[in-house]
Amino acid sequence: MTKITFLLCLLALIVVATAFRRNVMQHREKRDAVLIRSKRRWVLSTIDIEENMEGPFPFKVTQMFNDKDTEHKIKFLIKGEGVTIEPFGLFTMDTITGDVFIHRAVDREVKQVYHLDFDVLDWNTGDVVDKTLSFNVEIHDKNDNPPKFSVSTVHGVFPENAKDGTVLATLQAHDNDLQNTPNSKFNMTLASQEPALPKIVLQTLTSSTSLYQLSLKGCFDYDKAKNYKVLVTAQDQGTPSLTSTATVTLDIGDSNTHPPIFTAAKYNTEVMEMEFNKEILRLGVTDKDTPNTPASRAVFTILKGNEGANYKIETDPKTNEGVLYVIKGKNFEKTEITVLEISVKNEEKLFKCVDGRPVTDFNPPPNTVKVEVKVIDVNDPPVFKKDVEFIYRPENTSPGDLLFTPEVKDEDTDVANIRYELVSETDPAKWVTVDPKSGKITTVKKMDRESTHVINDTYTVVIHAIDDGVPQGRGTCTVVIYLGDLNDNAPYLLTKTAVLCGNTVDRVNLETADIDKPPFAGPFSFSLMEEKELKDLWKFDPTTGHSTSLISLKRLPHGNYSIPLKIQDQQGLAAEEVFNVVVCDCEGENVCRGRQGWSSRLDSLGIGLIFTGILLLALLLLCCLRCENRNKTFQLIPLNLQDEGNQTLIKYNEEGGGSVNKPEPFTAGNAGGMKIALAPAEHMIDGFRKSERGSVRSPIRYSSKRFYEVYNDGDVMSIPHHSRSMVRTNTVRSGVSQLSRSYSSRSDKNLADHIDRRLFGLPEDLSDYPESLPCQYECEGNESDCESLAVSQLTDSNLGDNLDFLQDLGPKFNTLGGICQQSMTSKNVRL
Incomplete structure (x- = not known):
């Protein structure tokens, strides 16, 4: 159990130690990696190029290194000014070794720094494996530019009397090498001067070393040198030192350094007494200065002897002589010889240089000469x-x-x-x-x-x-x-005619004048002559003044009016004038409508046109008369003219038209078909024809020989009548019925009564027609020598269509008959 626990602890300790070591190793790798990129990413050489290098080219200027070559197979890439930006082709780079080459010389004064970029790429993939490196290629200055004058040749013109210290020229230079270095710093010096005198010095104008001036020390002498040439040098302080030159030329103008001198020590001349405005003498001078310049042009002055202002002297610009004139006559009885003292000098002030310095207060006396003028006695005018x-x-x-x-x-x-x-x-x-x-x-x-x-x-x-x-x-x-002035001229009208536009104005203006001066002229008084009719039609407004208006008091008929008027001046001298006014309607300003100008007149062509119009009108009336009588049948009655020596043709009024009322045919014996209308004397009352009802029909003029109307088939003609009985025989259309002279006065009366009843017994509605009434025509005149056309003188053989009887009417009636027959024949009219 204890062993198992120990092994577990040991295992855990080993795991922890392994994890800690792994963390430490990762942190160290990261730290090492950062240090490598920032410090050892590029290995560079300094790029520093001198301008204007001699080569050979291409020239290696540096080599690039990068530590990525341990991990990748790399290649180098260059770009920037001189490669991908102008100027092209200046720099190149070996993509494998990193060597950088320059292919030609460069000028620093053109471009001082070039900016370049370098990249490192993977050889296989072309990917950028490191960051871009940017840096500048600097061009080092070299003393390859001498100082340069802004103007290499300077020209100047200066007078001979230029003052000491006068600036003759200003010079400026510039060096394009790097400023504030010995290569760009320079000094100017006066290298040479021809001629050597007067001395010209070069000095800086300001604290700047680029601006210099040439100044005069002494006086120019035009007679010795008229041109100067000065050479100025500018030299920089570089190694080796470079220089440049500028040339200054100076032209000297002549100044008045020589006074004018008279060519003679004394002059003599003469002038006629009371002679004036005449040249009497010319005075010559010499001058060594340049002719026709202010330094040589002479100025003459009369110093003495001209107290009476009888003379004057002027300079001839062409000859530079003094010309002496007499401008006011000299009387011999007072003076015989006059002595004039004349001086001469130049227009420009005289200049003098003493010991190389101009004298500013130099003012010598002018050169003078005496001139004797003899006055010769002549006849003096009144x-x-x-x-x-x-x-x-x-x-x-x-x-x-x-x-x-x-x-x-x-x-x-x-x-x-x-x-x-x-x-x-x-x-x-x-x-x-x-x-x-x-x-x-x-x-x-x-x-x-x-x-x-x-x-x-x-x-x-x-x-x-x-x-x-x-x-x-x-x-x-x-x-x-x-x-x-006297009042010997009456006033008058400037215009004596005017147009009064009755449709626009009621007045016309009158302008007056008087050739006398005030107070014998205006203002004038205006008045009409003493005629009451004029004063009812016209008046003046105003009645006094230099002009007035003539005003129409009522609207006047169109026409010409002559108005007598009186104009009196300020002293009462009057003038009677007639002012003509044309009254009309106007279309424009004072232009009568349809009225021609005053200057129009009737010429021969106009008169001919008027007469032609009259003849055409007469012809037209004749044609109308012939057309009216074309369908009428006339009975020509032969006339027995006993006394042809006192016959007269009398024109009567034209016959009236046929009546619209046709009375019934009247038959008396063998007179059927003939219509006769008579107006007996008992039906005439005070020269007027009277009807049975007592109404007056038409006025009639009559004498002892009366005329009556005879109707034959509706046609009318006039015949004389001497009594109440009918004394004429008419042939009817049958040609067999006649009225003879054997009719008794009773039958004449019955016939007349019957005609009156038939004529004046018309119905009421037709009684007023003038066509139905007898008409009166002009009488032949009292106590005519011609016998009346009585029926007793007419025979049956004269009636009908046979017109041969016209040949026996006498010489005067033959002419009339021939004219009538010719006209009827031309119109195909048969009687």
């Missing part, structure tokens, strides 16, 4: 007291008015020998005359202020005073005559 005289006169003064008497003096001639002339061009209106001896100006005509020759109320004339010297002297005086 001189008026005033060159311009002003005179005032009212307009319209009477001729003979003395306007002006001149005052003249002459140094050389007696005033009595001076004659006067009027410059005719200055007297276009021919208003004045000049006395040749006294010079008095007198009017010969009335001077009108409103004349076109008067400008701004002034009339100007010019007179000359001429002496008897040799050559003749001539003085001039201008006389300005101011003309005062």
Whole structure:
């Protein structure tokens, strides 16, 4: 029992010890594994490359190691800048050995650091067996860049009189090698200067070592050197040291270092007395400075002798000479010789350099010369007291008015020998005359202020005073005559016609003017002439002013109206005008509807068209008359004209149309078929035809010879009647029934009574038809020399269709008969 227990305890102790050891071993394995990955995962060499290495290439720069090669067969992989990122192909790696190669030289100034990544892969599976290692490849600097000037060539232009210390050029350089190392630090030095004088120095501008200036020490001398060349060197402190150069060229401009000098020690000239605005002398100078520059251009000044301002001197820009002019005449009686002192200097201030330094207060006296001007005596012209005289006169003064008497003096001639002339061009209106001896100006005509020759109320004339010297002297005086205004012009209308648009306005405007000046002009007073009819139709509003409106008091018929009116100026001077107004309806502004312009007129073509229209109208009326009478049958009655020397054709009114009321045929004896309507004298009351009922039918004019209507088959014609009895024989259609002259007065009366009963006994409903009534026509006139057409003069042989009797009616009726027969023949009308 005890042994079993002991064995069990021992077994339990062994199990516990085994488990503890297993835990310890697992913990140690984990700890060892951690230490191996963090410390011995990669074995690296430092990668450090110098720029611009000479090779040969490819050049091994390092080798990579990894302890996973004990557990796996591995291979290496590289990526990053220079491999998979630009610049491509710079680095490569042996996948088996881990050797890293560079294939070409690199420039640090292009890129200073390259970033690379390395991986280790299982050779068989290609799986990554370790973490990626990243590191930088740094490029070491090498002194391969010399200092470089920002501008390698500098050009400058400076005047000869540049001051000491003037900055001539500024130079700046830069080194691309690693900053703050000897490879990038440099110094500038002045390597050479041509010519050597004046000295030019180089110094830093600020504390920076990259900015330098060239400065002048001394004075330039244009006569010795016109150009300078300076060479500046920049050198760094690297090993080996590198340098670069810059060239500065300077052009020197000439300054005024030489004063101008007159070419002669003294000058002489002469001028005619009272001569002016004329060149009298040229003064030459010499100057050693560059021509046509401020350093050489001369400036002349008259220092003495010109107190009267008679002369002036100017510089000729082409020749650089001094040109002396006389600008005001010199009188010989006062001065015979004038001495002028003239100086000359340059436009630019004179410059001087003493002991290599410019003198700032250098101001030497200018070069001077004397000029003697001799005045030669000549004839002096007369001189008026005033060159311009002003005179005032009212307009319209009477001729003979003395306007002006001149005052003249002459140094050389007696005033009595001076004659006067009027410059005719200055007297276009021919208003004045000049006395040749006294010079008095007198009017010969009335001077009108409103004349076109008067400008701004002034009339100007010019007179000359001429002496008897040799050559003749001539003085001039201008006389300005101011003309005062008088009320000698009545006001007037600017426009005397107007259009009154009756459909839009009731007034027209009147504009007035007066060529007189105030107070002889407006405002004006307006009034109508003393006619009551005008004042009932028109009025002015306002009645005073410079313009007014003419107002229509009532609506006027269309037409032209002439309105007399009166216009008075402020002083009462009146003018009577006629204002024409056209009253019409307007379509536009002051344009009558359907009305032509004022300038339209009837030409020859229009007159021809009017006459053509009249002829066409007459022809149309004739055609209407012929058409109306086409179906009527006329009985031509031969006339026995005893006295052909005093015959007259008289036009009567046109016959009326046929009656709509056809009375029954009247038969008396053998008169069947003939219808006769007579109006006896007893049925005429005060010149009017009366019916049986006493009503007035139609007015009639009659005399001792009356006319009656005869109806033949409905047609009407007029014949004369001398008594109550019927005196005419008509042929009826049968041609056998006749009324003869043997009828007694009783039978005539019965026949007339029967006709009256038949005519005036019509029914009430037909009594008012004018077609049924007799019509009166124009009479032949009282006491006609022509015998009436009586039935007694007509025979049966003249009636019928035979018209041969027309050939025996006489020369005048033959013409009328021929015209009628020709017209009827052309229209195929048979009688």
